[in-house]
Amino acid sequence: MMSHWIAAPVLLPAIMGALIVLLMRNDLLLQRVFSLVASFALLAVSLALLIAASTEAPEVYRLGDWPAPFGIVLVLDRLSAMMVLLTAVLAVCVLLYTIGTNWDARGRHFHALFQFQLMGICGAFLTGDAFNLFVFFEVLLIASYGLMIHAGGKDRLRAGVQYVAFNLVGSSLFLFALAAIYSITGTLNIADLAVKAAALSEGDAALFRVAAVMLMMVFAIKGALVPLQFWLPGTYSNAPGPVAALFAVMTKIGAYSVIRFGVLVLPPSHPITGTLIADLMLPAALLTLIIGALGILGATTLSRLAAFAAVASMGTAFIAISAFTPASISAALYYIVHSTLAGAALFLIVDLVVDRRAHDSLRDALPPIAQAGLISALFMVSAIATAGMPPLSGFIGKLLVLDALRDSAALIWSVILVTSLIMIVGFARAGSTLFWKAHASAPEGDAPHHPAQALAFVAVGLLLAGLVGLTVLAGPVIDWIEGTSAGLFDTSAYINANQLPEVK
């Protein structure tokens, strides 16, 4: 059955974004209401899609009714449904926070850009076409740039330029990669690519390998894999808090794409690329984790600490991905869900703190902030989650990763565990400076004042509740994810869904 609902996660925010621009651009309240309604609708739709995808084989939606590989198709499988749902959950929380803290009033067009950003993210997760993926990368890049420089300011604009410049390198590389792939295989549909790439002749090997690594490096830029991670710390630490929180899912698009192409088109069993991708990815991922952990320990500001935590989480995710086994991909997927929620929560909490402090530095202690008790508790919880300490999902995710990679335990386990310690120390130092040392320098007298912002705390609470849910329900969640991973490795299901014509 062809269900138009598959296109809804793209069309809904696109239309809502346009409507906001057309009808509501001068009224913030209207924008808030409809942006929120659209996000909740997206949540409902993506939940329905997830339920549908859980029980059925991958489903293809042929845009323009053109058959694959000639037209563009959307493919709904468990993986894409999961990522879209994750995006929707994050969107609702981030939006609540934004409204609760009035961030959306600090510049123009926040809600329109937010909706377009959601459109870009959902589009990237749903598409079954490599060139269309490029288009949606562009949508989310330009929208994220707009969100990133929301409210302006010198540092933010400068970081924004760096973000766009580095990612335009990625866009160019993406075009080169697509041109090379199309030139070699004559197709852009991902399923068709999987079929044809496996049947390439020996003489095409070298060029196809180049195309493959180019494509993967595009995703590595999005996923902030060393040495292509440079854009991330500056961008995330200078972006408005809620935007940085939304960006928690942007790096995951890189990881998602690596999984999608790495399992379907360029598996380690591929006659031409073989373990080329995996071999290059593992050391890079280990370095990413190390750099992220060092950054957490050596962070000069709280925002940078959160940004490096994002780098570290991508390192862990890519370590798991690089093995390309069903178990390692399940571990990666669980960790991706966890780290998206945890990373977003951390950025929101950082924003709560920074908003209440005169400056963002971790070097000097400042007097206690308003609502310090609650915020410090939230910080502790998110730090535990981010560093992968028990009992939250970060620990389970890390255990899954360790368990899935037991074959090369000595190196990988040492890196993961030692960096965990570095992260714990980093978070402990930061937290103790922020929330404890403050009391040593506290002037007696007036308690600091700040509006309560209940909605903002609700948003953070929801994200953390998500982590708790992910922990308590880890059994069923992991079962489901293992099913997803198994489905991914059963590549024929995805390919058959595309109903490709017989190769002559």
Place this chain on the structure above:
Amino acid sequence: MSLALIAALPFLGALLPGLMIRAGKNACALVTGSVTALALLMLGLNAPAVLRGEVVQTRIEWIPSLGLNANFFLDGLGLLFAGLILGIGLLIILYARFYLAKSDPMGQFYTYLMLFQGAMVGIVLSDNILLLLVFWELTSLSSFLLIGYWKHLPEGRQGARMALTVTGGGGLAMIAGMLILGNIAGSYDLSVILQNKEAIQASDWYLPALILILLGCFTKSAQFPFHFWLPHAMAAPTPVSAYLHSATMVKAGLFLMARMWPVLSGTPEWFYIVATTGLITMVMAAKIALFKDDLKALLAFSTVSHLGLITMLLGFGTAEAATVAVFHIINHATFKAALFMSAGIVDHEAHTRDLKRLGGLRTLMPITFTIVTIASLSMAGIPPLNGFLSKELMLEEAAHTAWMANPWLIGVLATIGALFSVAYSFRFIAHAFLGPVRSDYPAKPHDPGFGLWAAPALLACLVILIGLFPMLTAAWLVNAAASAVTGAPVAVKITHWHGLYAPALWMSLAAIGGGLMALGLHPRLMALWTATPRPEAKRIFDGLMEPFATLAGRIANGLHDGALTRYIAIGTLAIAAVCYYAFDTGTHAIGTRDLMPVPPVPALGWLSLVLATLAIVIFHRNRLLTLVLVGIVGLMVSVGFAYFSAPDLALTQISVEVATIILMLLALNFLPKATPVESAPLRRTWDGAIAVIAGVGIAALAYALMTRDPAFQAISDFHITNSKPGGGGTNIVNVILVDFRGYDTFGEIIVLGIAALVIFALTEALLRAGPANDRLLAWKPDQRRAGDRHPMMLVVATRVILPIALMVGFFIFLRGHNEPGGGFIAGLIVAIALVMQYMASGFAWTAARQKVDYHALIACGVLIAAATGIGAWFNGLPFLTSAFGYFTIWPLEEFELATALLFDIGVFLTVLGAVMLALASLSRIGLRAGETVNTQPFDIDPSEGRTLNSEEAR
């Protein structure tokens, strides 16, 4: 369920104190205590079964696929520890109620304490080693909060971090160890692992697993060389020290060694690592304890020493030694907790715990003195107290154990340890309580209220009772626990008198005699101690941590310092290197396509392209010139498209060029006209080399790709075949854009729309009060302005061109489906035509005469495109499915109408709106920078010879 509930109760109870503190301190303590008491009661209900030798189990599935399940079991060892944790926990809650000052947030304290309690109970009840790890790290986290409870004290913060670093780190090592262990045994359930001794000890992974697990145990139980964190954790409030750092948390490591004893012990590795570490720790810490003046520091090192003692006993690997270890765990918990609480009382009342400032408290604090005396004598191993019993047994075991075939080494060292133990125990009594009453106490000491001394007094009673009637009071528990540790039934016989021939008697006497002598010589020994240099643990720890943190910051922040050129240089080099590697390691067949001939005219075009590009590199500091050169490049690219039979691309490219160059020229108006020199020549050469590498690489790739045929029939053949019959248009490029891949176009027009919105939002941000706005307000044109900025000739010409341009746009739009053209190009053409009007008479003048909101244009464009696509749903077809038909209306010829045309209108509007919104945004900047608003379409009316637009009009 009941075991899980026992572990869960303290966690649930942790929620209460924070709330109940509103009802007062007593209510808060009472509620907290009741929760613990309830858990203790539930434990007690399970006790009879355990004492009968049964194992109580609760199994809850959590993550079966990982083997991490909420499985709990209660055997003798678990019962002993859970009883200690909950029982002493109850006393601590009572004690803390009266210990904490008015200003201390008590609710918080009890919350942390309950979290800790839950974690500890969890450890000792876990039947799953992964679950145990969860609780294990939770104790590190909750103790972090407890040690740092007095937030304002730097020692508290540093001590908390040090404890977390050491114990948390050990816990991480243990994760690896446990995973290995689980891998060998095939299950993470303790009940399974404990049955697999042979398999585990035979495995190659035994030693790594052992070391990693022991790292966790040793760090937690403060064994040498990880003992240093414990004394610093004493910055915590005394109830915390008494609970965590003597009775419970530090015993977690011992618990785990005891728990794993059946599978890990009995090997030489186990013996030499565990027993040796324990022995060293015992002797070394006992010696240090003797020289500590701070009561809590003395007790802290004494604790380390006793933990070493128990570790050593477990390390011996014999059932007898393990039994003694279990017995000493009980005894140590009773007397040490009592001593810590007493030290807290002294501190509380005398406001100091420095032995140098104390003395003579015997008469001032008789109750405390009695408690301390009983507990200290027990610690010293003086009969008939419980400490004596277990110490005798320990010495007996030590005397019978050989180390590297040396039969007396352990015995002698153990005696020396006991000697120090006697010395510091007596020193506690003598230097704090005996001697003359002083007049210079910081506060007038007196015995505290009943609430504060009740708990230690109760423990002191236990010390005596166990000491006098060990078989009645403790043997059953020791038996149950020791049976669980050793895996075989144990029936212990504890007596005070082992006969004259027992070596322990003489060792004990030597220890007591030597200890008293050491105390007598204490001033001299102290002088010697102060004179000898020794490593200061905190300084070493900080000396390692601080430089490491600094280094970490240097690396991470140095790499990410905002130097975009370096970022891109490294990224580009990495990409190039990886691509080269990928190419080099694959086989490559040279392409077979023939090269096309190069006629002179195209060669000239190519040459100008290359020259213009090179000129950009050379003259890029002159921004205006650069824009002109970019224009040339764009033009040549368009010509190239046309030459290679891509008229649509050529048209698009050229109109894009015109629109963007105009916008960039307008923007350049407000920018410096020259790029400053920012890098040294060497750097530029280096960057140039990287650029050349990347460029050559891409050129080589393009060459290789274009000189070969695709491996498979490309999908474009389908497009060529189906363009007319399926898409209704003969211009395949356009049909691809609006039909085959209309979805891509849908995305791309949104990109364009977003870009315009971002430009608008960015402009708004610049124009708000702030430095950028100030600069604009103070802006002085840096170039001479034209005398006639809106010349009449230009105005007239553009007016004439406008209808023609609009007609061309309309024509290009309509023909798009079959001939080169389409909505995108038409949008740009119309935009350029409009832009010319604005240029001719100024933006504001023109905008006042055609009131279209460009936001609306963009939004309508996107909505029309979306609506066209959605329209297909009503025919039951997917998004963007096109329909077309042929119609004849007299007198026209037959013509085609396609829904794709509607879609193209959406494209047209979005493109137009986006360009115009960008222009509008730039003009807003201009207005803020002092641009005048025209009142007339042109500045100078030649017929009247006067200026129409005055400069002042704003």
